[in-house]
Amino acid sequence: MVIIAIPSDGEGGLKDKMNSRFGRCSSFTFVTVENNEITGVKTVPNPASEAMGGAGIQAAQIVANNGANELIVGFLGPNAAQSLNALNIKIFQAPNQELTIKEIVDIRLKGKMDLISSANVGSHYGMGRGGGFGGGRGRGSRG
Amino acid sequence: MGWEEGVVLVGAGEEEVEVNRSNQVNSFNLKDYKLMPNKPKIVCVTGGKGGTGKTLVAVNLAIMFKNSGYKTLLVDGDSENPNTYLLMGGQLENQTEVPFFKPKILEEECTKCGICAKNCAPHALLYIDNSVPIPILTVCSGCRLCYKVCPVNAIEPDYKVIGWTYSTKAYDVDLLIGELKPGEARSAAIIDTLMNKIENIIDNEPDKYDIIVLDTAPGAHCDVELLIGKADLVIPVTEPTKFGKLDLIRIIELIKILNKDYRAIVNRSSLLGFRDQFMEELNSMNIPLLGDIPLNDDIVASYCQAIPLMDADGEFDRSGEGYQAFLNIFNNLREWIGLNK
Numbered sequence: 001m002v003i004i005a006i007p008s009d010g011e012g013g014l015k016d017k018m019n020s021r022f023g024r025c026s027s028f029t030f031v032t033v034e035n036n037e038i039t040g041v042k043t044v045p046n047p048a049s050e051a052m053g054g055a056g057i058q059a060a061q062i063v064a065n066n067g068a069n070e071l072i073v074g075f076l077g078p079n080a081a082q083s084l085n086a087l088n089i090k091i092f093q094a095p096n097q098e099l100t101i102k103e104i105v106d107i108r109l110k111g112k113m114d115l116i117s118s119a120n121v122g123s124h125y126g127m128g129r130g131g132g133f134g135g136g137r138g139r140g141s142r143g
Numbered sequence: 144m145g146w147e148e149g150v151v152l153v154g155a156g157e158e159e160v161e162v163n164r165s166n167q168v169n170s171f172n173l174k175d176y177k178l179m180p181n182k183p184k185i186v187c188v189t190g191g192k193g194g195t196g197k198t199l200v201a202v203n204l205a206i207m208f209k210n211s212g213y214k215t216l217l218v219d220g221d222s223e224n225p226n227t228y229l230l231m232g233g234q235l236e237n238q239t240e241v242p243f244f245k246p247k248i249l250e251e252e253c254t255k256c257g258i259c260a261k262n263c264a265p266h267a268l269l270y271i272d273n274s275v276p277i278p279i280l281t282v283c284s285g286c287r288l289c290y291k292v293c294p295v296n297a298i299e300p301d302y303k304v305i306g307w308t309y310s311t312k313a314y315d316v317d318l319l320i321g322e323l324k325p326g327e328a329r330s331a332a333i334i335d336t337l338m339n340k341i342e343n344i345i346d347n348e349p350d351k352y353d354i355i356v357l358d359t360a361p362g363a364h365c366d367v368e369l370l371i372g373k374a375d376l377v378i379p380v381t382e383p384t385k386f387g388k389l390d391l392i393r394i395i396e397l398i399k400i401l402n403k404d405y406r407a408i409v410n411r412s413s414l415l416g417f418r419d420q421f422m423e424e425l426n427s428m429n430i431p432l433l434g435d436i437p438l439n440d441d442i443v444a445s446y447c448q449a450i451p452l453m454d455a456d457g458e459f460d461r462s463g464e465g466y467q468a469f470l471n472i473f474n475n476l477r478e479w480i481g482l483n484k
Contacts, residue, residue, distance in 0.1 A: 054266025057279055061260075064271040079282055083269045134287045 006032045006069035006101050012043030014102040018094060020074030023048055023055030024054060029101045030066050036109050056080025063089060072104055079120040091116050146428060182345055183352040184480055187374030191390025193361035195380045196410035199446065201358035202230045203453040207473040210455045213318035213353040215316050218341065220370045221360040222323040222333040223305060232449040233313035241336045242302035244285040246474045250275050252297035259289035259298060306333045308340065314454055327346035332366045338373060363397045371398060376480060378433060379407040383414050395430065406433035406470060406479065413437035439465030
């Protein structure tokens with residue numbers, strides 16, 4: 001059994017859009033997968049979305065406290081990356097497209113996602129930015 | 144599980160927790176030396192823009208004070224690029240480490256209660272239920288609250304070196320220098336260390352110096368604020384460009400917030416013949432001036448050779464425009480401070 005955490009818009013859930021920001025998404029959707037099938041979905045609001053600082057660390061805590069072994073992200077900051085690595089949570093790079101949680105999980109389950117281990121944006125990148133992927137913005141370095 | 148915002152001092156045990164922020168930068172706990180009659184006069188050379196000649200001015204003012212018989216200390220507070228000693232042909236000597244608090248978590252003692260993490264304002268302790276917290280040092284502000292609130296004393300104060308101070312001497316001017324270790328973020332802690340050293344000197348050897356010249360980093364950030372806050376007189380150095388004007392206005396805003404007396408210096412004032420126009424602009428904004436320094440080959444030569452222009456034994460042309468400009472500034476400064484030598 002694998003629990004995949006995905007930053008989501010709104011309340012979260014399979015039909016909601018993925019949020020490209022890790023620390024400052026509005027909710028997390030936790031998808032339980034057994035034998036390549038989705039067997040459970042849980043949503044958790046992200047209280048760190050408006051935090052002054054340390055949002056990535058708090059978000060990593062939420063991910064780990066809900067038993068996730070994997071995380072799929074758009075943008076990932078340095079403190080979040082450091083925290084997730086310390087917790088041995090696998091990090092996967094989502095494609096640069098606006099997709100639902102269900103679509104994202106399907107891509108992951110087909111094995112079409114790259115594992116990353118380091119930040120792809122700087123500190124406070126997600127502050128004051130709206131959800132969704134920025135138009136045509138390239139991705140930073142992949143680990 | 145959720146993390147409530149603004150959780151303060153959760154389950155801190157029986158004793159009231161005293162928040163010791165001694166390792167945090169706090170300009171308000173510095174004594175107001177203005178109340179002490181025989182304290183050295185503190186002159187702060189600053190300026191919003193980089194490369195305007197702050198260090199050049201600070202070095203030559205210190206040299207001129209020394210020439211006039213004042214016991215002078217020059218403090219380099221540009222901790223990311225300390226280079227006053229270079230302009231004076233000096234060496235970095237008497238290195239002292241600047242320690243910065245970091246929590247050391249004793250895993251055998253830790254009950255995994257999470258109280259430290261819940262109280263950590265910058266969220267520098269990564270806590271997963273029923274696990275030993277993991278410090279994320281890059282966000283730790285060094286406030287020691289985790290150490291104070293741990294109910295079982297499982298956190299010990301530990302330290303990392305974030306920079307160094309140096310004390311040296313060049314041209315009979317004492318130099319105190321702060322340097323931030325590359326990659327470290329807490330530069331204000333270096334400035335705080337310099338401040339404590341200055342306070343110690345004033346407390347224990349009040350006669351050691353007549354004049355203390357502070358040289359700041361460019362910008363209007365907390366390092367600069369700490370140094371200006373310590374000064375009796377503030378000298379922002381600018382240049383006759385749009386950048387220079389904008390950054391001068393910004394630094395003057397900061398100086399006014401700190402309620403300090405200031406007079407500006409316009410360096411490279413003859414740049415492309417804009418001097419009069421620039422001076423008129425400053426005048427129309429009621430910015431008081433200490434003087435201006437024209438473009439001058441002697442200044443460039445002194446800079447390149449690391450020989451201060453105003454050195455009493457120097458071989459620069461004493462009737463030159465650069466030399467005369469500095470003399471004029473020094474005379475105005477002496478009058479402003481009310482010095483008689």
